[in-house]
Amino acid sequence: MDLKYSTKILLVLTGLTVCLAVPICDRDKKNSPQEEVNFKLSISSRRNDTGNWITQVQVDKGESKQPSRERDLTVDVKQTTTTCNCTSEVLLVEAEIISPPLKPGEDYTLLSDLGYYKLYTTPKSWSQANSICNKDGAHLIILNSEKEAQAVNQMFRGLSKSSDMTSKDHLFAGFHDQLHEGHFITIYGEALETTGYTKWSDPSEPNNKNGDANCGSVHFNGGLSDVPCSWKLAFVCEQELWE
CATH class of the missing domain: 3.10.100.10 (Mannose-Binding Protein A, subunit A)
Structure with missing residues (x-):
């Protein structure tokens, strides 16, 4: 089963950079290996010259306790604009980080x-x-x-x-x-x-x-x-x- 972590952050008007250091436990309700995956998520947003929002997301993985079984990470980013209290424009950024499951061990x-x-x-x-x-x-x-x-x-x-x-x-x-x-x-x-x-x-x-x-x-x-x-x-x- 893929490991997923989602975060929604409100970025208001002028642009903002947000950096999160996130430890997450690799398991779902059914069962999966107890392994902590550490990474740093940085989200930066700004308006370009035409007034459109541009968002950049960077993911940096921490050191793995088992380098030989290190995971790859993929990131899916969605952004929308809306209004807050009907007056202020707000940018909503949702970043989903997906880590595929480890390959089965030897002799499994x-x-x-x-x-x-x-x-x-x-x-x-x-x-x-x-x-x-x-x-x-x-x-x-x-x-x-x-x-x-x-x-x-x-x-x-x-x-x-x-x-x-x-x-x-x-x-x-x-x-x-x-x-x-x-x-x-x-x-x-x-x-x-x-x-x-x-x-x-x-x-x-x-x-x-x-x-x-x-x-x-x-x-x-x-x-x-x-x-x-x-x-x-x-x-x-x-x-x-x-x-």
């Missing part, structure tokens, strides 16, 4: 109409798995539909339990209730109910077994489960489809 597989996925079979704790996905420009998987759950279910096939793997019946997923017991949120701080998929693996779930099951997982039957964050599990990283 495209699943039709769903997104890009990578199964990591080396067991990690929940926080370690989350960090690895973020470094990929992806995120721990968040299920949004039964179709996606079925696709993930196929990833369990051939998954063998290693000596350091707590369970081969679960994969870590991008939700938890570490902040408030029983209130599950995604890695983006949104209620689990907003994902569109809240099917649990068993009627007893979530059960906070042993009092420390605070991190989310996907069970091999496609349902959700809460497990200890310290468990060592395989996990799936997800990256959204390009629009």
Whole structure:
């Protein structure tokens, strides 16, 4: 999904230069990688000799934390004139900055109409798995539909339990209730109910077994489960489809 940032600025009569330094978080309501994109937006407007408004927009990107995964930016500018309180002429400038999504990381597989996925079979704790996905420009998987759950279910096939793997019946997923017991949120701080998929693996779930099951997982039957964050599990990283 493209990352978009829009700003509307009123420039009155004589012309004005506006400079904004804007940090924006690359994610949409559904899910996308948590990556901050920094840039400086400068908008300058003046009248030319014929009385028409001329607007110039300049975008300067800040330094990227991951230069090898740096994004390109495109800018779309619209300007109109109107009146303020029926007396003063006002110039309205709207600048939209669009950043295309990152290309999928190495060894990510495209699943039709769903997104890009990578199964990591080396067991990690929940926080370690989350960090690895973020470094990929992806995120721990968040299920949004039964179709996606079925696709993930196929990833369990051939998954063998290693000596350091707590369970081969679960994969870590991008939700938890570490902040408030029983209130599950995604890695983006949104209620689990907003994902569109809240099917649990068993009627007893979530059960906070042993009092420390605070991190989310996907069970091999496609349902959700809460497990200890310290468990060592395989996990799936997800990256959204390009629009």
